[in-house]
Amino acid sequence: MNRRDSIKALGLAAAGSGLLLGSCGSEKTEEQAVSTSEDKLPGVQDFEHQRNQRLYGDQFFTSHEMATISVLADIIIPADDVSGSATEAGVPEFIEFMAKDVPDYQIPMRGGLKWLDVQSQRRYGHVFIGCDDKQQRQLIDDIAYPSKARPEMQQGVAFFTLMRNLTASGFFTSEMGVKDIGYVGNRPGVWEGVPPDVLEVHGFLEERG
Amino acid sequence: MISYQIKKNQTLYDAVVVGSGAGGGMAGYILANAGLKVLMLEAGPFFDPAKDTLQLRWPWESPRRGASTVRPFGDFDAAYGGWELEGEPYTRASGTEFEWFRARMLGGRTNHWGRISLRMGPDDFKPTDGVTAEWPITYDEVKPYYDRVDRLVGIYGTKEGIHNEPDGIFLKPPKPRLNELYIKRGAEKAGVPVIPGRGSVLTEALPGAEGRGVCFYCGQCSRGCKVYGDFSSSSCLVMPAMATGNLTVIDNAMVREVLTSDEGQATGVSYVNTQDLQEHTVKGKIVILGASACESARLLLNSKSAAHPGGLSNSSGLVGRYLHDSTGASLGGYLPQLLDRKRYNEDGVGAIHIYSPWWLDNKKLGFPRGYHIEYGGGMRMPSYGFLDWVGNINHTVPDKDGQQKEQGGYGISLKEDYRRFYGANVGMAGRGTALAHKNNYCEIDPDKVDKYGIPVLRFHYKWANEEVAQAKHMQETFQSIMHEMGAVITSPIPGPETSYGLEVPGKIIHEGGTTRMGNDPKTSVLNKWSQSHDCHNLFVVDAGPFVQQGDKNLTWTILALSMRTADYILEQRTKLNI
Numbered sequence: 001m002n003r004r005d006s007i008k009a010l011g012l013a014a015a016g017s018g019l020l021l022g023s024c025g026s027e028k029t030e031e032q033a034v035s036t037s038e039d040k041l042p043g044v045q046d047f048e049h050q051r052n053q054r055l056y057g058d059q060f061f062t063s064h065e066m067a068t069i070s071v072l073a074d075i076i077i078p079a080d081d082v083s084g085s086a087t088e089a090g091v092p093e094f095i096e097f098m099a100k101d102v103p104d105y106q107i108p109m110r111g112g113l114k115w116l117d118v119q120s121q122r123r124y125g126h127v128f129i130g131c132d133d134k135q136q137r138q139l140i141d142d143i144a145y146p147s148k149a150r151p152e153m154q155q156g157v158a159f160f161t162l163m164r165n166l167t168a169s170g171f172f173t174s175e176m177g178v179k180d181i182g183y184v185g186n187r188p189g190v191w192e193g194v195p196p197d198v199l200e201v202h203g204f205l206e207e208r209g
Numbered sequence: 210m211i212s213y214q215i216k217k218n219q220t221l222y223d224a225v226v227v228g229s230g231a232g233g234g235m236a237g238y239i240l241a242n243a244g245l246k247v248l249m250l251e252a253g254p255f256f257d258p259a260k261d262t263l264q265l266r267w268p269w270e271s272p273r274r275g276a277s278t279v280r281p282f283g284d285f286d287a288a289y290g291g292w293e294l295e296g297e298p299y300t301r302a303s304g305t306e307f308e309w310f311r312a313r314m315l316g317g318r319t320n321h322w323g324r325i326s327l328r329m330g331p332d333d334f335k336p337t338d339g340v341t342a343e344w345p346i347t348y349d350e351v352k353p354y355y356d357r358v359d360r361l362v363g364i365y366g367t368k369e370g371i372h373n374e375p376d377g378i379f380l381k382p383p384k385p386r387l388n389e390l391y392i393k394r395g396a397e398k399a400g401v402p403v404i405p406g407r408g409s410v411l412t413e414a415l416p417g418a419e420g421r422g423v424c425f426y427c428g429q430c431s432r433g434c435k436v437y438g439d440f441s442s443s444s445c446l447v448m449p450a451m452a453t454g455n456l457t458v459i460d461n462a463m464v465r466e467v468l469t470s471d472e473g474q475a476t477g478v479s480y481v482n483t484q485d486l487q488e489h490t491v492k493g494k495i496v497i498l499g500a501s502a503c504e505s506a507r508l509l510l511n512s513k514s515a516a517h518p519g520g521l522s523n524s525s526g527l528v529g530r531y532l533h534d535s536t537g538a539s540l541g542g543y544l545p546q547l548l549d550r551k552r553y554n555e556d557g558v559g560a561i562h563i564y565s566p567w568w569l570d571n572k573k574l575g576f577p578r579g580y581h582i583e584y585g586g587g588m589r590m591p592s593y594g595f596l597d598w599v600g601n602i603n604h605t606v607p608d609k610d611g612q613q614k615e616q617g618g619y620g621i622s623l624k625e626d627y628r629r630f631y632g633a634n635v636g637m638a639g640r641g642t643a644l645a646h647k648n649n650y651c652e653i654d655p656d657k658v659d660k661y662g663i664p665v666l667r668f669h670y671k672w673a674n675e676e677v678a679q680a681k682h683m684q685e686t687f688q689s690i691m692h693e694m695g696a697v698i699t700s701p702i703p704g705p706e707t708s709y710g711l712e713v714p715g716k717i718i719h720e721g722g723t724t725r726m727g728n729d730p731k732t733s734v735l736n737k738w739s740q741s742h743d744c745h746n747l748f749v750v751d752a753g754p755f756v757q758q759g760d761k762n763l764t765w766t767i768l769a770l771s772m773r774t775a776d777y778i779l780e781q782r783t784k785l786n787i
Contacts (some may be wrong), residue, residue, distance in 0.1 A: 166597045
C-alpha cells in the first residue's frame with residue numbers, strides 16, 4: 001500500500017466517525033462537547049465510559065462556586081481579537097469535570113474559592129463576584145504574580161496558579177483554543193521537513209535540499 | 210451455587226503461546242506460518258488498531274482533555290492497563306521500589322510503545338567493562354534475525370557505521386523538526402553526537418507487507434495506527450498469523466499455571482476466563498511464554514509440581530532474579546529562538562526523529578556502559594497541562610516590546626504568552642543500561658493472591674551507585690546541551706537528594722532478565738535458545754531471557770530472539786527432539 005492507498009483506507013476506516021479532519025464532525029457546540037457526550041468512542045473501555053458518565057452525572061461545585069470560577073476563568077483568559085473567552089470555550093464545565101475526575105483538586109479549589117471570598121469580604125464588604133471590576137482586579141493582582149506576592153497572600157497565589165493552569169488547559173484544548181494556538185496537525189499528510197522559509201529565518205540553510 | 214468445573218479442551222496444539230506482545234506475537238507468527246497449529250492466550254481483550262485506536266481524535270473528545278487520570282499516558286494512549294490494575298496487585302519488599310506496567314490487550318505493550326527500534330551491539334552481548342555479564346550468544350549470531358525483523362516489520366534509520374550501534378536495513382528516516390535542528394547544533398557543540406532516529410514506522414512502502422499502509426505523519430503511534438503504518442504485534446504479527454488459519458487466539462484468558470507431566474514435561478496450561486471466571490485447560494506439545502518478563506517468571510514460580518518443587522524451570526533458583534529495567538532521567542526547557550514561531554504541521558512520526566547514541570569511553574566515568582538520549586518538544590497537539598509551564602517562566606525573557614514581565618499574570622497579556630511560548634519547549638530524556646543484579650528480583654508473595662486467586666509478585670529492587678552516577682552524568686550532559694543551544698531550563702535541576710532525577714525502577718517499562726539465558730544450568734534458567742534447561746518443551750520469548758540489556762530499547766531484540774527461538778523450535782521438531 002502506498003501513501004495514497006493508506007489515506008484512502010483511512011477514509012474508509014474513519015467513515016462514520018466523521019472526525020478525520022477538523023472541519024468535519026465539529027458541529028457540536030463546545031458545551032455539548034464537554035458536558036453531555038454520551039457516545040462511547042470506539043476503543044474506550046466500558047469501565048472508562050461508565051466512569052465518565054457517572055462523573056458527568058455528579059455535581060461538585062455549588063452554583064456560587066461555579067459563578068466565581070466563571071468570573072475567574074474570564075479574568076485569566078478573556079476574549080480578544082483572536083478568540084473568545086474561557087467561559088465561551090466551556091472552561092467552567094471542564095473544571096467541574098476535573099474536580100470530580102481528580103479528587104485531589106477538590107479541597108484546593110473549594111478552599112481557594114472560599115479564601116478568595118473571605119479576602120474579598122474583608123476588604124470590600126462583598127464576596128468576590130459581588131465586587132466591581134476594579135476591586136476584583138486589585139485582589140487578583142495580589143495573587144497573580146508569585147514572585148512579588150506578599151507572604152500573607154501565598155495561599156491565594158497557590159489557588160490562582162491552579163486556577164490559571166486549569167483555565168489554560170480547558171481553553172487551549174477546546175476547539176476554539178486549538179484554533180487560537182495555531183495547532184494545524186492531526187490530519188493525514190506528508191512530513192517533508194521544516195519549510196524552506198522557516199529554515200532561512202532560523203539560519204539552517206544547509207538543511208534546504 | 211456455581212459448580213466448580215474445569216473445562217478441558219482436548220485439542221492437542223503443536224504449541225501454546227502465552228501472551229500476544231512482541232515476543233509471543235513473533236513466535237506465533239513464525240510457527241503458524243510454518244504450518245504448526247498454535248493456540249495463543251491473551252489476558253486482555255482482542256484489540257485491532259484499525260478499529261480500536263483513538264488516533265486522529267481531538268483533545269476535546271476526552272472529557273479530561275487527555276489527562277492521565279485513567280490511562281497512565283492519557284486518555285488517547287492505546288494501552289489498556291497501567292501501573293496498577295484493579296484486582297491484580299503486586300507488592301514490594303520494604304525499602305525497595307518497583308513500578309510494574311501491564312497492558313492487558315492483544316498486542317500488549319506494543320500498542321503504546323515509542324516505536325524506538327534499536328539493535329543491541331557487539332559490546333552489549335559481550336561487554337568489555339568487567340562489571341556486566343556477557344550473553345551466551347554474540348551479535349553476529351543475532352544479526353541475521355535483526356535483519357529479518359527489519360525486512361518483516363519495517364524500520365527507518367540511516368547507516369552510520371557506529372561499532373556498538375549496528376545499522377539495519379532501513380527505510381528513509383523522517384526529517385528533523387525545527388527544535389531538533391537546534392538540538393543537533395547545540396548537542397554537537399557540547400560534544401554529543403546526534404543522528405537520525407530509528408523507528409518501526411513505514412515511511413515508505415515495505416515490500417511484502419501486505420495490508421499495511423504507509424505512515425501519514427500524525428505523530429500518534431502511541432495511540433495505535435488505523436492503517437497499520439507502525440509496528441504493533443497485533444497488526445503485524447498476530448492477525449497475519451491468524452490469517453494463515455493456523456493460529457487461534459483466546460482473549461480474556463489469564464493463565465494460572467503451566468501444566469506438567471509426572472516426568473516434568475510441559476503438557477499445556479490452565480487459565481481463567483476473566484469475564485465469566487470459568488476455569489480451563491488446554492494442551493500443547495510445547496509451551497512458549499511471552500507474558501512479559503515478570504509475568505512469565507510469576508507463571509513459572511506458580512507452576513510447582515513434584516518434578517519441579519521450586520517452580521517450573523527453577524532448579525537454579527534464579528527465576529525472577531536479575532530483574533532489570535532501564536535507567537531514565539530527563540530535563541526540560543525552551544528555546545527563546547522559537548518564541549512566536551510560525552505555525553505549520555510538524556507532527557511527523559510518533560517515534561524519534563533524532564537521537565544521541567552512547568558516545569563516550571567509560572574509562573574515565575564512574576559507571577559501566579552508558580545511555581542514549583531521546584529528544585522532544587515542538588508544536589504538538591494540545592492536551593491537558595501542556596501549557597502549565599508557561600505561567601512559571603514567562604518572566605524569563607522580555608516581551609515583544611522589550612519589557613520585562615512579571616512571572617504569572619492573567620488576561621490578554623497572559624493569553625498572548627501562551628501563544629508566544631507554544632512550541633518553543635524542548636525536552637531530553639536519557640535511557641541507559643541498568644545493571645542486572647542477582648539481588649534485584651521478583652518472587653511470589655507468600656501472603657497475597659489476585660482476584661483470580663493467583664499468587665502475586667513481590668518485588669525487591671534498589672538502584673546501585675552506578676545507576677545514580679549515570680543519572681548524574683545525564684543531567685550534566687542535558688544542561689550542557691541546553692546551554693550550547695541557548696535554551697532556558699524550565700524544569701527543576703535534580704540533585705543528589707532525588708538521585709539526579711533517576712526514575713523509579715520499572716518506570717521505563719523495560720523489564721527483563723528474570724529467566725536469564727546461559728550455558729550453565731546452575732547460573733541460568735534457559736539455554737541460549739531461550740529453552741528451559743529443566744523442561745525441554747518450554748520456552749520463554751519475552752525479555753526474561755535477557756542476560757543484560759544495553760541502553761537500547763528492548764523490543765527489537767525481543768523480536769529477533771523470539772524469531773530465533775521459533776526457528777530453533779522448527780529445526781528441533783524436524784529432528785524429533787520435541
